[in-house]
Amino acid sequence: MEKLRLYLSSAPDLRFERAVLARAVAEIPTSLGWLIRQTPNEAREPDLSAVRRADAFILLLGRDIQAPVGLEWNTAQRAGARVWAFYNTATRQTQAAQAFISEVERFTRWQKFSTAAELRYKVLRALVEHLIARREAYALDTAEVERLRSWREQLKPTPVDDLRAHTHANAVIFTTERYEPSSGVLIQPPPAEDAHP
Numbered sequence: 051m052e053k054l055r056l057y058l059s060s061a062p063d064l065r066f067e068r069a070v071l072a073r074a075v076a077e078i079p080t081s082l083g084w085l086i087r088q089t090p091n092e093a094r095e096p097d098l099s100a101v102r103r104a105d106a107f108i109l110l111l112g113r114d115i116q117a118p119v120g121l122e123w124n125t126a127q128r129a130g131a132r133v134w135a136f137y138n139t140a141t142r143q144t145q146a147a148q149a150f151i152s153e154v155e156r157f158t159r160w161q162k163f164s165t166a167a168e169l170r171y172k173v174l175r176a177l178v179e180h181l182i183a184r185r186e187a188y189a190l191d192t193a194e195v196e197r198l199r200s201w202r203e204q205l206k207p208t209p210v211d212d213l214r215a216h217t218h219a220n221a222v223i224f225t226t227e228r229y230e231p232s233s234g235v236l237i238q239p240p241p242a243e244d245a246h247p
Contacts, residue, residue, distance in 0.1 A: 053083035060110035
């Protein structure tokens with residue numbers, strides 16, 4: 051496997067958080083590419099074949115549950131995708147959202163977040179742990195696994211106000227270690243904090 055297929059599922063109220071995550075995965079120090087799919091806007095049908103093929107499925111819940119998020123989650127669950135579920139504690143959930151939380155809890159443990167920075171931190175840690183656990187499937191060598199472990203230990207919640215993503219829709223992210231891109235937009239990770247004198 052030379053890329054990780056990631057699906058980000060959420061209602062429109064968490065569009066910003068979803069975009070932050072789509073942008074943040076490019077910061078993970080791996081030679082893998084990323085194929086990122088997201089819940090479409092209200093005018094389009096969800097890509098359920100992309101959900102079924104996803105290696106990792108991230109479910110985000112804000113104030114309310116809206117179609118097609120429930121369908122996407124159910125499809126991922128049936129397909130056996132690795133599912134992470136997060137809900138926003140900074141907002142009060144509707145009764146429908148509370149019922150959905152209870153339903154999902156029967157299969158997957160929810161994690162809580164109150165800010166986009168906290169969500170970004172938790173998701174990046176989860177994805178790195180997933181890569182390390184499946185290092186053979188992703189053909190990660192020892193040096194890359196150690197680099198991932200070190201990066202995970204140094205990771206901390208970072209304000210995301212200045213990280214407004216350019217990834218508002220589906221995306222493919224390649225790395226120069228495994229791919230020779232001929233076109234696209236180069237996204238640079240933010241400079242490390244210890245890089246300043």
